[in-house]
Amino acid sequence: MTETTAVGDATHRYLQALRDRPSRPIDWSAAPPTYQRYPTEGRIVLPWRSSEPTGRLLRDLLGLTRAYWVHPTDQAGQPTVGPPEVRLGRPAPSGGALYPIEAYLATAGPTAGLYHYDAAHHCLDQVRPGDHRAALTGLLAQRPVRLPELLLVLSAVFWRNGFKYGDFAYRLHCQETGVLTAQALALAEALDRALTVHLRFAQRKTEGLLGLDGVGEGALAILALAPPHNRHDTPSELPSYTDLLARPAAQAVPQPTPVSKLLPHLTALHRAAGKPTGTPATVRSPARPPQVRQPPVSLPKPQPRQLSEGVAHRASPPNGFLPAHTHLVTLATVLAAATAGYPGDLPGTHRTPATVTPYLLIRRVAGIPPGAYWYDAGTHALFRTGDADAPGLVARGPLQPNTRPALGECAAVLIPAGDPLAGVDAFGDRWYRVQQIEAGLLMHRATLAATAHGLTARIHSDGTNDTTDAALGLAGTRQRSLSFLTLGKPRPGCLRDAGSATA
Numbered sequence: 001m002t003e004t005t006a007v008g009d010a011t012h013r014y015l016q017a018l019r020d021r022p023s024r025p026i027d028w029s030a031a032p033p034t035y036q037r038y039p040t041e042g043r044i045v046l047p048w049r050s051s052e053p054t055g056r057l058l059r060d061l062l063g064l065t066r067a068y069w070v071h072p073t074d075q076a077g078q079p080t081v082g083p084p085e086v087r088l089g090r091p092a093p094s095g096g097a098l099y100p101i102e103a104y105l106a107t108a109g110p111t112a113g114l115y116h117y118d119a120a121h122h123c124l125d126q127v128r129p130g131d132h133r134a135a136l137t138g139l140l141a142q143r144p145v146r147l148p149e150l151l152l153v154l155s156a157v158f159w160r161n162g163f164k165y166g167d168f169a170y171r172l173h174c175q176e177t178g179v180l181t182a183q184a185l186a187l188a189e190a191l192d193r194a195l196t197v198h199l200r201f202a203q204r205k206t207e208g209l210l211g212l213d214g215v216g217e218g219a220l221a222i223l224a225l226a227p228p229h230n231r232h233d234t235p236s237e238l239p240s241y242t243d244l245l246a247r248p249a250a251q252a253v254p255q256p257t258p259v260s261k262l263l264p265h266l267t268a269l270h271r272a273a274g275k276p277t278g279t280p281a282t283v284r285s286p287a288r289p290p291q292v293r294q295p296p297v298s299l300p301k302p303q304p305r306q307l308s309e310g311v312a313h314r315a316s317p318p319n320g321f322l323p324a325h326t327h328l329v330t331l332a333t334v335l336a337a338a339t340a341g342y343p344g345d346l347p348g349t350h351r352t353p354a355t356v357t358p359y360l361l362i363r364r365v366a367g368i369p370p371g372a373y374w375y376d377a378g379t380h381a382l383f384r385t386g387d388a389d390a391p392g393l394v395a396r397g398p399l400q401p402n403t404r405p406a407l408g409e410c411a412a413v414l415i416p417a418g419d420p421l422a423g424v425d426a427f428g429d430r431w432y433r434v435q436q437i438e439a440g441l442l443m444h445r446a447t448l449a450a451t452a453h454g455l456t457a458r459i460h461s462d463g464t465n466d467t468t469d470a471a472l473g474l475a476g477t478r479q480r481s482l483s484f485l486t487l488g489k490p491r492p493g494c495l496r497d498a499g500s501a502t503a
């Protein structure tokens with residue numbers, strides 16, 4: 001594979017490859033191991049139940065927190081013959097439950113080092129000893145004011161789900177990174193700790209420090225946990241990037257499969273995203289939709305809860321929703337939570353996600369006629385962009401067998417949209433990732449808020465297509481639907497706890 005030269009080439013080719021993607025049978029025998037393992041010398045076993053922030057954060061991000069029975073169904077959710085199975089689930093959703101995202105930690109203190117989180121055993125395996133916090137912080141485009149207590153690098157093992165989804169897997173890697181970022185922000189808030197989100201960092205140097213080749217596994221985002229308010233530790237001399245790089249890093253066993261030949265467009269895009277770019281002062285915000293039909297629908301005041309209240313009970317509904325109406329205030333609360341600002345390194349994220357804007361298909365929300373809408377986070381109002389048949393039009397589009405019934409029964413669908421090329425000038429080929437991460441963040445915040453208010457939600461990636469874009473009023477614009485989150489009332493027994501009664 002030759003190195004792409006012009007900025008944006010890899011993004012254009014990747015988008016084209018997804019459009020031309022043939023449907024092909026899945027070779028399940030090509031699936032790599034589910035869990036990333038490192039040599040166990042220097043292992044730190046984390047307590048399963050503890051309020052200690054590192055263990056708690058990792059457990060509720062990537063730990064094996066759920067065991068559940070699965071009764072066999074067909075693609076449309078109808079029961080089929082076969083024995084039920086017990087499966088292990090993790091706290092946050094993952095496309096096809098394949099969990100391609102890994103976490104590496106730079107920690108402080110007497111056991112300071114760079115560690116890999118072994119999700120299967122809830123422990124930390126040392127990649128390299130030594131305090132990596134200063135070296136890693138030095139790779140961030142926007143450095144936190146205080147040296148972080150902990151830095152968390154989220155990486156993707158590309159083949160983990162690439163064997164199933166092909167080049168499309170990169171979109172899932174990026175969205176799942178956004179999902180985990182939203183989950184980490186919610187967990188940090190519950191721990192009363194500040195977490196900052198870094199999407200602009202020196203990717204190749206970060207991968208070098210972690211001992212990753214960027215071809216089997218690549219770094220996608222860095223999260224920095226600030227020390228508690230009352231702690232002012234000013235460490236004297238921490239090892240530099242060059243000092244640390246001179247020491248060997250432990251390698252995963254087995255090494256992740258290199259995908260340059262298997263997934264050429266994914267590889268090219270990830271590599272191109274690693275090229276340094278300037279410092280964008282602004283992001284061209286997602287445009288207001290052209291065909292807004294007035295007047296706007298002002299939404300009621302949200303009734304916020306901590307998003308972490310949704311963590312324990314979240315699960316993607318396996319077989320659609322109870323076809324019942326949802327209160328308008330619940331939708332208003334979900335939308336406000338999804339679009340709230342966050343401490344990120346893109347210009348404007350303190351107000352709202354910078355690269356995506358939410359659209360909705362409304363089916364069953366008391367007080368709002370069914371149709372397509374754009375949500376304006378600034379005015380907390382809905383603007384109609386498509387008529388009552390918009391959800392029906394989407395249902396007639398190319399959908400997977402489980403999406404159509406879910407669409408028929410849900411209360412609403414949240415659809416983050418954005419221009420996949422708008423930021424290439426400013427961000428280079430990193431733009432694709434940044435935007436998909438924000439799409440994942442927006443959807444998961446909506447999911448957590450919905451769960452905290454007694455609803456349930458499922459992502460249906462196939463819902464993003466030309467038919468959906470047309471139904472939302474995006475045809476002829478540069479904006480595209482980026483994902484598709486169905487929201488609605490859970491069927492009895494769907495959640496492990498009934499949640500609240502406000503829905």
Ligand SMILES: Cc1cc2nc3c(=O)[nH]c(=O)nc-3n(C[C@H](O)[C@H](O)[C@H](O)COP(=O)(O)O)c2cc1C
Binds near residue numbers: 175402461
């Ligand atoms: C980025 C992303 C894409 C997903 N796409 C789909 C999809 O296209 N269809 C679907 O039924 N579920 C989809 N899911 C949901 C996963 O299948 C689900 O999270 C996984 O099976 C684990 O189950 P859980 O969410 O109950 O923990 C997606 C999840 C994520 C995070």
